[in-house]
Amino acid sequence: MKNIFRFFLSSYFVILTTVSFLYSVESNKLKNGVSVIFDSDSSADTTAIQIWISAGAANEDKNISGISHFIEHLIFKGTPTRTQKQIAPDIEKLGGIINAATSKDFTYFYAIVPSSYSIKSAEILTDAVLNPLFPEEEIEKERRVILEEIKRKDDNPQSLLFDEFYSHVFLNFSRYAQRVIGTEETVSKLKRDDFLSFHKNFYTPENILVVIAGNFDEKQMLGFLKNSFGKIKKLKTKKEKFEEWMVQKFTKLEDGNFKYSFSEPYKKTIKKDVSHSYIIMGFPAANIKSDDQYPLDVASYILGTGRASRLYKKLVEETKLAYTVSVSFATHNGPGLFYVYAECSPENASAVTNKILIELNQLTFENVTDEELDRAKTLLMRDKLLQEQTPDGKAEELGFYAALGNRKIAENYTKNIKKVRPEHIKNVISKYLIFPNIPTVVITP
Amino acid sequence: MKKIAIIFNFLLFAFNFGYSQVNNIVLDNGFTLVHCEKKKIGLVSVNLFVKGGSVIETDNEAGITNLTVQLLTKGTSNRISEKIAIESESLGATIFAGCSNDFSEVSMIVPSDNFIPAFDIFADVVNNPTFPEKEFEKEKTRTIAAIKSKSDRIFDVAYDEFNELIFKNHPYHKPVEGYRTTVSSLTTSQISDNYRKHFKTANMVLCVVGDVDFETAKKLVEKYFGSIKIIGTIEKTKKEQPKIESNKISKKTYTGKFQQSYIFSGFLAPDINQKEYVTLKVINAILGGGMGSRLFDVLREKSGLVYEGDSFYPSRKEISDFVLYAGTSKENVETVEKIFIDEIKKLPEITDDELKNAKEYLKGNYLLDHRTIQRQCWYLGWWETMGKGYEYDQKYLEDIDKVSISDIKTACEKYFNPKEIITVILK
Numbered sequence: 001m002k003n004i005f006r007f008f009l010s011s012y013f014v015i016l017t018t019v020s021f022l023y024s025v026e027s028n029k030l031k032n033g034v035s036v037i038f039d040s041d042s043s044a045d046t047t048a049i050q051i052w053i054s055a056g057a058a059n060e061d062k063n064i065s066g067i068s069h070f071i072e073h074l075i076f077k078g079t080p081t082r083t084q085k086q087i088a089p090d091i092e093k094l095g096g097i098i099n100a101a102t103s104k105d106f107t108y109f110y111a112i113v114p115s116s117y118s119i120k121s122a123e124i125l126t127d128a129v130l131n132p133l134f135p136e137e138e139i140e141k142e143r144r145v146i147l148e149e150i151k152r153k154d155d156n157p158q159s160l161l162f163d164e165f166y167s168h169v170f171l172n173f174s175r176y177a178q179r180v181i182g183t184e185e186t187v188s189k190l191k192r193d194d195f196l197s198f199h200k201n202f203y204t205p206e207n208i209l210v211v212i213a214g215n216f217d218e219k220q221m222l223g224f225l226k227n228s229f230g231k232i233k234k235l236k237t238k239k240e241k242f243e244e245w246m247v248q249k250f251t252k253l254e255d256g257n258f259k260y261s262f263s264e265p266y267k268k269t270i271k272k273d274v275s276h277s278y279i280i281m282g283f284p285a286a287n288i289k290s291d292d293q294y295p296l297d298v299a300s301y302i303l304g305t306g307r308a309s310r311l312y313k314k315l316v317e318e319t320k321l322a323y324t325v326s327v328s329f330a331t332h333n334g335p336g337l338f339y340v341y342a343e344c345s346p347e348n349a350s351a352v353t354n355k356i357l358i359e360l361n362q363l364t365f366e367n368v369t370d371e372e373l374d375r376a377k378t379l380l381m382r383d384k385l386l387q388e389q390t391p392d393g394k395a396e397e398l399g400f401y402a403a404l405g406n407r408k409i410a411e412n413y414t415k416n417i418k419k420v421r422p423e424h425i426k427n428v429i430s431k432y433l434i435f436p437n438i439p440t441v442v443i444t445p
Numbered sequence: 446m447k448k449i450a451i452i453f454n455f456l457l458f459a460f461n462f463g464y465s466q467v468n469n470i471v472l473d474n475g476f477t478l479v480h481c482e483k484k485k486i487g488l489v490s491v492n493l494f495v496k497g498g499s500v501i502e503t504d505n506e507a508g509i510t511n512l513t514v515q516l517l518t519k520g521t522s523n524r525i526s527e528k529i530a531i532e533s534e535s536l537g538a539t540i541f542a543g544c545s546n547d548f549s550e551v552s553m554i555v556p557s558d559n560f561i562p563a564f565d566i567f568a569d570v571v572n573n574p575t576f577p578e579k580e581f582e583k584e585k586t587r588t589i590a591a592i593k594s595k596s597d598r599i600f601d602v603a604y605d606e607f608n609e610l611i612f613k614n615h616p617y618h619k620p621v622e623g624y625r626t627t628v629s630s631l632t633t634s635q636i637s638d639n640y641r642k643h644f645k646t647a648n649m650v651l652c653v654v655g656d657v658d659f660e661t662a663k664k665l666v667e668k669y670f671g672s673i674k675i676i677g678t679i680e681k682t683k684k685e686q687p688k689i690e691s692n693k694i695s696k697k698t699y700t701g702k703f704q705q706s707y708i709f710s711g712f713l714a715p716d717i718n719q720k721e722y723v724t725l726k727v728i729n730a731i732l733g734g735g736m737g738s739r740l741f742d743v744l745r746e747k748s749g750l751v752y753e754g755d756s757f758y759p760s761r762k763e764i765s766d767f768v769l770y771a772g773t774s775k776e777n778v779e780t781v782e783k784i785f786i787d788e789i790k791k792l793p794e795i796t797d798d799e800l801k802n803a804k805e806y807l808k809g810n811y812l813l814d815h816r817t818i819q820r821q822c823w824y825l826g827w828w829e830t831m832g833k834g835y836e837y838d839q840k841y842l843e844d845i846d847k848v849s850i851s852d853i854k855t856a857c858e859k860y861f862n863p864k865e866i867i868t869v870i871l872k
Contacts, residue, residue: 148705374535
């Protein structure tokens, strides 16, 4: 599901601290292939400006791992017409916020500003993204910042767990195994030419999606976008298909999805000085094109969202084996990941993983109840309403699915969730689950 | 059922908050309702604030308030824990409970169609908790695990140590979730006593924002909270003035298990009701407000020393602190410490432009933080609970505009003596 993607992002700036009745969604494609989505809402006080680039860690060769994220940082460092201080600080002076984030599949840049500054802010963000200077001196300083960010990430057991899980699931064959942030080694070696080349090859019209949501003048905004994004030279982006990566460990199914065919050790245990055990286990499942995403989203809520979910009841409430448990389906352009996350005392780690396995397997031969299904759907719909309260929430929803290559999900999501029946959940879990060899990573004292 | 409204206020807020009409009533028993209708949003947000958070605990009972509120949803005289979870989640409602220094909080978000049945569950967990022994033991174990897990997060480890040092003579020194030893020693009877003592209607502020009209909200509040009588006296929070005596330790260095080092430096600062409160919020925006701030510039843009480095000034009822912090490599931590002191010394040197930009940043962020009904609801109830009145949600912006360079210089002189800076380093 969309809101899960935040776990796998690395963002420029640490984020600490989250009604429309006259709105309409409109999609356009500029002549050179840049996609534009407008979600106009005349009752909104703010405008969200988001620039999505369909290129992230999955587009990186091993020797330049982390370059998408590094560029995300460097975008804020100046253009031929703007200094660093005239980018982010200028948006902040307008009472807005600006940030960016990178994931496996995309990089995105955004600003949220008072509506009266929509065009001005779009000009600043657009200039920053399209015309970065990548000054040598700034590259060196930002390299130090990112090396600190890597240390910070490795100090955090949850963050380390997710990175290890991706690496474990994709077994170093797929680029999904690579960390978004890169490694100390690759980040230390990246050069200005690498940035220029990656920016030229991937910040191309067919990879760019601009989403504007909130209260803004559509005609004026479209005019501006045509004069800026519309001027980029049309260039064919080199696109690799997942089939080329998933060489050995995955079986291609008839509908284009992949199923794990696992023969390696499926469990990885990492010893670390931590207070208790952190566990993640799951399996690759539907890609962005697949309708299997809907029953997988519902299944994740039945299993692990809320105190009345199956795993929470069994692991936390009844057996008291775990302190916490949650389940998610993380949508990707390639295979998404259906995973269970839990924390428990080290002596219970084995019992917790076994119990999770049993619960997952049970879904393959026994239908969920109507009550469970209704609860999950009601909570999913509620969460969608929460997301859509703000222009930036709506833009994020539209942009996320479109950047991954299936913009129809956003408009049909509610309808498709309503259609999910108990047998769909049974079928979809049976289709992707590799029982009992579910990839598992445990960080434990 | 009590029907008499002592105060009945209508307030029209400016367009930029997205508020329509804000209503407020206080029942005979002191229970306060703040309400704002947001039509067609399809959701309702509910926040109940109960005055007196961890600040009213003794050190021996540290964590009791947090444990008390966590247990509210774990069984009432009408519903067992599982029933609360199934019933509420089937309505699309999630009930959260938490605790901070000055208040505890129970909140709910629910689709508006199910607001009335969900509010029945919400009121039940607030009014009729039974603190079952079995649930108590479970929650205690989880709380202790959560306390232990803080040792895996560098920020939490360093911040807890910093609070122990800077608030050493004040109840704010304790972590809100308590210590392992104190939580282990708590009993259900202590929890019940704590609930009876502090969950009194006169201590409660309920805020409702969303797709529900005032009459409906008022009737529900009167039905569930209006008939509760005031029994005994209201517990007042004891005021203790913290003293950081000179020549006592003002810097501590610890060894951690992390790759990075962490540093917290800061000063005691005025509470939310002091006249310098808003001035310090502006100073905080100058120093640590976003990518145009001084700390971002000196720590990241100019030197690349940190990924994370910032300042904050929490709003507290009795006393607060003004804090600078950063995560950096072990070899750079002394450099960062020196930068912090230099930046504090430079604070009074401020231009009109910098002040103007900081104010716009602060106001802009504040307004953007009101984008959702959950946050709008939280702010209205929070200002009311903190003693400023819910109307201050708007007035705060006017007060930001009034801050002058001279106010900043005076506040810096009064609160920021570089020689008295308190520092904790986790190496």
